[in-house]
Amino acid sequence: MTRPTVTQARQWRPERLREVADAWDDAAGHLQTEVDELRRSADEGRDGWAGTAAATGWERLASAQMAATAMTRGFVAAAVAARDGAARIAAARDEVLAVLSDADGYRVADDGTVAPPDGDAAPLLRLTSGGDERVAQLMMAMRATELTDLLRTALDRLGAADTETAHDIDQAFDVRAAATDQGPAHTRPAGVGPVADAAIVAAWPSMSQDRIAGQIAAMTPAQRQHLIDTMPAQVGNTDGAPWEMRIAANRINIADAILDQRRTIDRPDDDKLRRVLGQAIAAQHLDPASAERMWVAAHADAGLRAAAIGAHDADARRHIAFYQGLLAEVPDPGRREGPASESMRPRQILAFDPARASLVELIGDLHSATSVGVLVPGLNTTIIGSAGTTETARRFVAAGRGSVAMITYLGGPFPTGGPVTGLLNAAEPRFALEMAPRLVAFSEDVERTLAGTETTTGQRIPVTFIGHSYGGSILGTAESLGLTADRTLYVEAAGAGVGVHDPGDWHNRNPHVLRFSMTAPGDPIEAVQGFPTGPHGADPDEMPGVIRLDTGHRLDGTVMSGLAAHSDVLSEPSDAWRNILGVITGDRGLIQVR
Structure with a gap:
């Protein structure tokens, strides 16, 4: 890192980096359009061309497509890094400018050294020094030293932000492994000859997690990276793959999702207009004459045309913004000390x-x-609507000050809908039945991942699974199918699980699992918990062996109760929230039972 000069700090314009990010996003879209067209042309041209020349041609074409795809992913990742960097650089530059403003009247050198002003001491300093000129000069010298330290520290932070941004952009464009037409030597699972990456991952659905983990462990680092680059969807979503590989692969998967949404935005405007008007015509059951007038009006009225195109792009832009957030760096909630700008971490x-x-x-x-x-x-949890769930988890991590890690689990679609349709969908057990086996498999993956990780006291790290609302039914159903957990906690749960009517219906693979539950008084979910003909099983609050937790009071002293308590027990500082934290951490001093 090189400390920038004061002149450089004054001249830097971080907004230019944001403009570059926009240009990279556009470049990704344009390049992807060309890659898609190349792929279509190649597919159409395969008939009628065979032989050695054809094989070589298709091989080189596939290599070029891979390189181009890797570059589009690089543009997407670099754009996110550039926007993050622009924000960091702007904040650091503002800090430099604030110190320079405080140093107004002092002599500031380009290297950040601040000296007292020329001439007599300022009247204010003479006044505060009791009129003693020598004291005033000493005070200004001390202030100059203080300003020098502040300015140089601010310049160092600016330089660090610049260096980190350059590093992040460089990493985003590091597409060597994916772009090469000669990847590393093919992986050899034990007892098997050379096979392609596609053949490796094709066998994973029928393999145990331990076998998958062992197969990957036998690979060289280059082979593992090649597997990530060529098969990111499988690597990023397979229990048994090491988590560091899943994280790396999912950065590619997220970039691909952004590129997929860009296909919607990069359609020709007339195509967008045709789609939007077609939907409007169908929804309003317009006759051909009325439809024609709408079409003519949309082409004649620039404002109407722009509104239609904007409506067409709106959903794609929402998805892109959320996906870009998944690629962006965020503050580390478990960081104990240091400036916020230094606690940024990739998700x-x-x-x-x-x-x-x-x-x-x-x-x-x-x-x-x-x-x-x-x-x-x-209920109503979706991928792009999951920010609240993430923030809830981050608050528990922050409360642990580094000792708590949280995982948010969206393992498939949840029931969604308004006040009426949402409740009707929540009565469907199929969401729990579909997601529970995936949660069971993931609990095995968590157990294996943590097997080699111990606390500072040499103890195994305990894992608590928390099911909130409909998630309680998912959790209980997973327990009936063999979930592995040290603790389970049913929070305002819809039930103890589909088909779970007594503790004997739970089959947690940990025979020493501790189970907890909480439901705030007046939460409407009480009306469906344990309903005899309900789909979600017994009321976990009434299950023998389950420790019933008190929801207590809110921060303002009022009782935690009513409809709002359904979500507030997880998100609002309160007795209930501290109870949940106590279960996660095993801190008996925080736990209050009913």
């Missing part, structure tokens, strides 16, 4: 598959954690 996405509504994220540091929580949310 750790353990699973990402929009087609399956799957998003799993690790928050915190497993190396410092002494406890881990896995949060399964409930």
Whole structure:
């Protein structure tokens, strides 16, 4: 890192970096369009061309497509890094400018050295020094030294932000492994001859997680990287793959999802207009004459045309903004000290598959954690609407000050809908039945990943699975199918699980699992918990052996109760929230039972 000069700091314009990011996004879209066209042409041209020349041609074409695809991913990742960097550089530059403003009247050298002003001491300093000129001069000298330290520190932070941004952009464009037409030597699983990456991952669905983990462990670093680059969807979403590989692969998967949404935005305007007007015509059941008038009006009215195109792009832009956030760096909630600008960390996405509504994220540091929580949310949770769930998890990590790691688990679609349709969909057990086996498999992956990780006292890291609302039914159903957990916590849960009517229906693979539950008084979910003909099983609050936790009071002293308590027990500082934290950490001093 090189400390910038004061002149450089004054001249820097971080907004230019944001303009570059926009240009890289556009470049990704344009390049992807060309790659798509190349792929279509290649598919159409395969008929009628065979032989050695054809084989060589198709091989080289595939290599070129891979290189171009890698470059589009690089543009997407670099754009996110540039925007993050622009924000960091702008904040650091503002700090430099603030110190320079405070040093107004003092002599500031380009290297950040501040000296007292020429001439007599300022009247204010003479006044505060009791009129003693020598005291005033001493005070100005001390202030100059203080300003020098502040300015140089600010310049150093600016230089660090610049260096970090350059590093992040460089990493984003590091597409060597994916772009090469001669990848590393093919991987050899034990007892098998050379096979392609596609053949390796094709066998994973029928293999145990331990076998998958062992197969990957036998690979060289270059082979593992090649597997990430060529098969990111499988690597990023397979239990058994090392988490560091899943995180790296999912950065590629997220970039691909952004590029997929850009296909919508990069359609020709007339195509967008045709789609939007076609939907409007169908929804309003317009006759041909009325439809023609709408079409003519849309072409004649620039404002109407722009509105239609904007409506067409709106959903894609929302998805892109959310996905870019997944690639961006965020403050480390477990950091104990230091400036916020120095606590930025990449997000750790353990699973990402929009087609399956799957998003799993690790928050915190497993190396410092002494406890881990896995949060399964409930009704109306979607990938792009999951920010609230993430923030809830981040608050628990922050409260642990480095000792707590959290995982948010969206293992498939959740029931969604308004006040009426949402409740009707929540009565469907199929969401729990579909997601529970995936949660069971993931709990095995968590157990294996943490097997070699111990606390500073040499103890195994305990894992708590938390099911909130409909997530409680998912959790209970997973327990009936063989979930592995040290603790389970049912929070305002819809039930104890599909088909779970007594503790004997739970089959947690940990015979010493501790189970907890909490439901705030007046939460409407009480009306469906344990309903005899309900789909979600017994009321976990009434299950023998389950420790019932008190929801207590809010921060303002009022009772935690009513409809708002359904979500507030997880998100608002309160007795209930501290109870949940106590279960996660195993801190009996925080736990209050009913």
